[in-house]
Amino acid sequence: MTEQHINYQRVAKAIHYLSERQAAQPSLAELANHVGLSEFHLQRVFSEWAGISPKQFLQFLTKERAKQQxxxxxxxxxxxxxxxxxxxxxxxxxxxxxxxxxxxxxxxxxxxxxxxxxxxxxxxxxxxxxxxxxxxxxxxxxxxxxxxxxxxxxxxxxxxxxxxxxxxxxxxxxxxxxxxxxxxxxxxxxxxxxxxxxxxxxxxxxxxxxxxxxxxxxxxxxxxxxxxxxxxxxxxxxxxxxxxxxxxxxxRSTGEFSQYRWGAQRKQAMLVHEAAQTPI
Structure with a gap:
């Protein structure tokens, strides 16, 4: 298993947690505790993999941004x-x-x-x-x-x-x-x-x-x-x-991320990775 794949699994776990608790706006400390990493390590791994921070990803998840798209x-x-x-x-x-x-x-x-x-x-x-x-x-x-x-x-x-x-x-x-x-x-x-x-x-x-x-x-x-x-x-x-x-x-037209044949969590990971690579 490559380091890249291990990091994907860590980020996927974080993505799932943030998606489930989006309304509560969990802190970096809460997220790090759930994933089992230090705040510093999680911030680094997430940012290196996705190109944006966990906080920025949480903002990406909002329906408002999706509706704008x-x-x-x-x-x-x-x-x-x-x-x-x-x-x-x-x-x-x-x-x-x-x-x-x-x-x-x-x-x-x-x-x-x-x-x-x-x-x-x-x-x-x-x-x-x-x-x-x-x-x-x-x-x-x-x-x-x-x-x-x-x-x-x-x-x-x-x-x-x-x-x-x-x-x-x-x-x-x-x-x-x-x-x-x-x-x-x-x-x-x-x-x-x-x-x-x-x-x-x-x-x-x-x-x-x-x-x-x-x-x-x-x-x-x-x-x-x-x-x-x-x-x-x-x-x-x-x-x-x-x-x-x-x-x-x-x-969906409501801005919600619908199901995906290869997993809704993976779909979100793909979208945030692309969003981070796309110039504003």
Whole structure:
């Protein structure tokens, strides 16, 4: 287990405590006591990992800030209008999305070789599965005891594919995903498998800029289907490529952070990490 992963676990515990007790505005001393670190050590670990202090994160959690972000509906609409979905520059990383054909979708991955690996990442343990055409799955989990369930999910999604564990083969992908932003020469490819509607929703998600938030209603509206909020939410929940397809940037229109396939606590960690990296 890397120091980065250990610090994520500490910060995640702190995030959960602050989220549960937001209204009470807990002090640094209370938070440090809960996490089991000194105030100085917690302040340093939290700030190094998230880029902001625990107090600043508590301010970030307020609904008022989230609601301010949600007023920027034009951000997503403009991004979609400029054609950022599909094969263009989708968000901070250069990502090229390729969709499986209907025939390939029905074949359940027959003839496809998938290599996968698991590594301690910035947001907990991370499984990445990749083909010659790009990443086909990315998932997060907290404990190595959950590895079997994550692998079973991969097998269920690609039942006819040839799955092989190869840590070395995907090491470069891990590095590329988590090494930071802004390298235009390092293009990531993802391979999407879903219905036509799901693919459109996932492409819309990739148009949400780094550090921005959108509501389910705004996604549906920007796609021209304002009455299909539930269908959009269902498609978002079926996203197989965490983080790169940023479904964590979608919250409720009330400003509340809704549930997340890989854990609401992890979603908050991702959002605060991005907010700290985004210029005001």
């Amino acid at each position: 949600l007023r920027k509906a034009s951000v997503l609409e403009a991004a979609l209008a400029c054609g950022l979905s599909g094969s263009g520059r989708l968000h901070d990383l250069m990502i090229k999305a390729e969709c499986m054909t209907p025939g390939e979708y029905r074949s359940l991955g027959a003839g496809l070789q998938i290599v996968y690996g698991i590594q301690a990442s910035l947001f907990g343990y991370c499984l990445i599965a990749s083909t010659q055409r790009g990443i086909c799955k990315m998932a997060f989990f907290d404990d190595l005891g959950e590895e079997g369930a994550v692998l079973h999910e991969l097998q269920q999604e690609w039942p006819a594919a040839d799955l092989q564990r190869d840590q070395q083969a995907v090491a470069g992908v891990f590095t590329q995903v988590f090494s930071g932003r802004g390298d235009p020469s390092a293009q990531l490819r993802i391979l999407l498998k879903g219905s036509e509607f799901q693919l459109k929703v996932w492409e819309a998600l990739m148009a949400i800029p780094h550090g921005e938030l959108c509501s389910y209603q705004q996604i549906a509206g920007a796609m021209g289907i304002p009455s299909s909020v539930r269908a959009v939410a269902s498609a978002i929940a079926r996203n197989h490529v965490a983080y790169l397809i940023p479904c964590h940037r979608v919250i």
